[in-house]
Amino acid sequence: MSYIKDSIEHLIGNKIPRPSKQQQSAEVQAIYAGKKGKLSKADVEAVRHAHKSTFLSKWQKRRWATLIFVNMLFVASFYFDVQLVEGALTGARVMGFHFADLNAALQVALAYKHIVLNLVIGIVTVFLMWLLLGGRTFCSWVCPYHLLSEWAEYLHLWLVKKRVIKNHTFNRKVRIVFYVVFALLALITGYTVFETISPTGILSRALIYGPGLALVWVGLLLLFEIFYSRRAWCRYVCPIGVTYGVVGLLSPVRVKYNAEACHHEGDCRKVCLVPHVLELTIRSGARDVNQDVSSDCTRCGMCVDVCPTDSLTYEVKGLSKMLK
Ligand code: SF4
Ligand code: SF4
Structure with a gap:
């Protein structure tokens, strides 16, 4: 307990x-x-x-290799059109089985106010998978933003050590505030607002379908983390981490x-x-x-x-x- x-x-x-x-x-x-x-x-x-x-x-070696492998599976599958893995990290079909990122599914359900059968199948499959694998394991073993911000963190720590910058922290409760705000935004606007700014989805789609303007936003987030606040997005904002943290309870x-x-x-x-x-x-x-x-x-x-x-x-x- x-x-x-x-x-x-x-x-x-x-x-x-x-x-x-x-x-x-x-x-x-x-x-x-x-x-x-x-x-x-x-x-x-x-x-x-x-x-x-x-x-x-x-474990870092194993983790980076797994993260790169999983993301490259999506890329290779699209590039060679083998239909092994279709879609992106936020929603995919793996060998015909529907997979839906739990946070993206929540956003879709709140925005469109109904749930289709394929989404239910995707949610249950992904829930069971991450239940077995450790919940927030998604963050460190799969999320492409985790890898970039891990690299940015090395630079941030080096700059702190050299006394070029200072790290700034925030109250961790702000992450729950963001969680509620993103949920309400989806419910009220009928639009999956978080999905448009989530670096996880942006990077996954950019890797598979090619780079877009949204990468500028990811770059700005990384700059903020390098020069102002260590791992700020994952620590204080990202609702995906909270969702998978709940899965990890069991x-x-x-x-x-x-x-x-x-x-x-x-x-x-x-x-x-x-x-x-x-x-x-x-x-x-x-x-x-x-x-x-x-x-x-x-x-x-x-x-x-x-x-x-x-x-x-x-x-x-x-x-x-x-x-x-
Ligand atoms: S908290 Fe969000 S951005 Fe950070 S690793 Fe987890 S899913 Fe990725
Ligand atoms: S996130 Fe978990 S596994 Fe990673 S360093 Fe912290 S306590 Fe250890």
């Missing part, structure tokens, strides 16, 4: 307070007490040093945190698109020795790769073997 509660709090932009002693298990309290005064800076640095991090880490694919070996140095939070989900890694932040990271997590694996103590791992609920 606490996974679902934490996930809902994170999805609506709430901060989860540090658990009180009464909310923590005796086991995790003993672990925190045992670490008191034992983790010196030198210990942390030694473990960090032993954990060689590379530019393209293990998904068995999660990232699991183990408090025992953790050095609490915070490397994981530095690389995470949604660092609030990793606040449980701050000392005394976990309620239990093992705790699942909330469903706002995109299952990107950056924290799994960077963690020097292997305290963060992928898991498939119900299967004892964890993915490393």
